[in-house]
Amino acid sequence: MIRLFHVSDVHFGAEDPQAIAWFSERVAAEKPDAVIMTGDLTMRATRDEFQRGGDWLRSLGVPVTLEVGNHDIPYYWDPFRRIFAPYQRYATVERMIERELDLPGVTIVPLKTTARAQWRWNWSKGRVSAGSLRRALAMIEQVPPGRLIFVAAHHPLIEGGTKGTAKTRHGDSALTALAQAGAHAVLSGHVHDPFDVPVEREGRIVRMIGAGTLSKRVRNSPPAFNEIRIVDGRFETIARTMDEATGTAAARRPISEDTAEPRIEPAAIV
Incomplete structure (x- = not known):
């Protein structure tokens, strides 16, 4: 069995120290095969936030791939840096960013x-450029037959029924192109609530598949991450919340499972 921990929106600078410690403890105790971090590692893209976020990811001791979130780009009040040097502060996490992971039976793109x-006014919303999609499709084309293909992005490509929205431009057409190319799932964050649609x-x-948040900026669910279990080419998503420390049954419930006839469960929050 391959086990992936899908985490997102940690927001160093507005992080929840208890949630971060809980996640680190789960990684140390359960030793997943990899951690997929789908963006917003920081709150305001400062050097200190990237340093602390990078130190935390490295401390996990497992392979990590990191996507860039909208909070990981300098804000509007620093327009020069945002437009001309948006990635200048990524040095501490550079090797993790958009890292393609090849694990037994599954490839992360x-x-x-x-x-x-x-x-548009709200630059926090998602956008899939032609170049970004082209690069992802080229990577998928190189994946050996018979492997699961998980695409990692920050914004959901289409809405998942959550309170927060992504309104990702060109996301719908990108989802179609990725499906045609053979992708099995698109992992994302941004909306701070788990879902599997x-x-x-x-x-x-x-x-x-959307992950929750480990920050203080919670919405409809407590701090959470996803556990993805892969067995014999099939996979299920389990939303893990901090409530599991209390032993409540709802804290570790599958929110969707790979079956012959998948059921649609938008925003199935645990």
């Missing part, structure tokens, strides 16, 4: 969904 600027595209099912 990065997809950038952030933008330095957009033709099977979507049919071109006769195939591709899963939209």
Whole structure:
């Protein structure tokens, strides 16, 4: 069995120290095969936040791939740095960013969904550029037959029924292209609540899987991460929340499972 821990939106600078310690303890005790971090490692993209976030990810002691979130780009009040040097402060995490992971039976492919600027007021929302999609599709094309393909992005490509929204431009068409190319799931964050939604595209099912947050900026669910279990080419998603420390049954409930006829469960929060 392959076990992946999918975590997102830690927001160093607004992190929840108890949630971060809990996640670190789970990694140390359960030793997942890899950690997939789908963005917003920081709150305001400062050097200190990146340093602390990078130190934490390295301390986990397992392979990590990191996507860039909208909070990981300098904010609007620093327009010069945002437009011309948005990645200048990434030195401490550079080797983890958009790292393609090859594990037994599964490949993790990065997809950038952030933008330095957009033709709309809210630049925090997602955008899939033609170049980003092209790079992801090229990586998928190189994946050996018979492997699961998980695409890692920060923004959900389509809405998953959560309180928060991504409104990802070109996300719908990107999802179709990824499904056609053979992707089995798109992992994301941004909305701070877990979900797992099977979507049919071109006769195939591709899963939209969202992780919760380990920050203080919670919405409809407590601090959480996803555990993805892969057995014999099939996988299930389990939302793990800090409530599991109390022993409540709801704290470790599958939110969707890879079955012959997947059921749609938007925003199934545990």
